[in-house]
Amino acid sequence: MPGRVIAIDGPAASGKSSVSRGVAAKLGFLFVSSGHFYRAFAWGVLRDGISPEQAPGWISGRRLEVRLDASGVSLLLDGEDATPHLSEAATAAMVSPLAAVPAVRDMVNTCLRALAAEHDLVMEGRDIGSVVFPDTPWKFYLDASPEERARRRAREGAVDSVAERDRLDSTRATAPLTIPEGAIVIDTTHLGLDGVISAVLELINAGDVR
Numbered sequence: 001m002p003g004r005v006i007a008i009d010g011p012a013a014s015g016k017s018s019v020s021r022g023v024a025a026k027l028g029f030l031f032v033s034s035g036h037f038y039r040a041f042a043w044g045v046l047r048d049g050i051s052p053e054q055a056p057g058w059i060s061g062r063r064l065e066v067r068l069d070a071s072g073v074s075l076l077l078d079g080e081d082a083t084p085h086l087s088e089a090a091t092a093a094m095v096s097p098l099a100a101v102p103a104v105r106d107m108v109n110t111c112l113r114a115l116a117a118e119h120d121l122v123m124e125g126r127d128i129g130s131v132v133f134p135d136t137p138w139k140f141y142l143d144a145s146p147e148e149r150a151r152r153r154a155r156e157g158a159v160d161s162v163a164e165r166d167r168l169d170s171t172r173a174t175a176p177l178t179i180p181e182g183a184i185v186i187d188t189t190h191l192g193l194d195g196v197i198s199a200v201l202e203l204i205n206a207g208d209v210r
Helices: 014-028 034-048 052-059 089-099 102-116 126-131 146-155 160-172 193-206
Strands: 005-009 031-032 064-069 072-077 120-127 140-142 184-187
Touching: 005 014, 005 126, 014 031, 014 120, 014 193, 031 034, 031 072, 031 102, 034 052, 034 064, 034 089, 034 102, 034 120, 034 140, 052 089, 052 102, 064 102, 089 102, 089 160, 102 126, 120 126, 120 146, 140 146, 140 193, 146 160, 184 193
Parallel strands: 005 120, 005 140, 031 120, 140 184
Antiparallel strands: 064 072
16 A cells, blocks of 8 residues: 655765665655755745745745656646756755745645655655654665765756755754664765665665565
């Protein structure tokens, strides 16, 4: 039955998105990035000319629709497809300040939990195992050295600062980035993608996720 959630948390460029996609494909679960939900709302505030300080009042009137197709999850905000805008630089820059707003986090968490009521998920983010699904028995925290993570971001063509994102995510008052209680920590600095996926799957199968 739906409701099984494999939580994969970690800082930027730790490999959690690629690993989560791979694990989801192997298990036949739905891959979900919580960051995409924050990016959808980040695009929305930019679209509507809203500041993070105005976000609590703004978000109460928003409608986020989740659509599933062969390519995965698409997000529609107030009927408009936000998916093509999720990787835009302005959207990415708005995510950290917006994610620090409790009302925004509450809205995103509500959407994520509703999705879990209908699907088995592999979900990556920064507070999945600590806040969104603290009771799931499958929690992983991926990490890598700051230098390696900065190199990965550069290879992706990203220009944001890993150190600054770490600082913002770890020091925010609401749901800061932390290692969830009971999570298995995997250092991906010197591990290839396939190696990390295999390690996660071995641990999941040992716990009989099926």
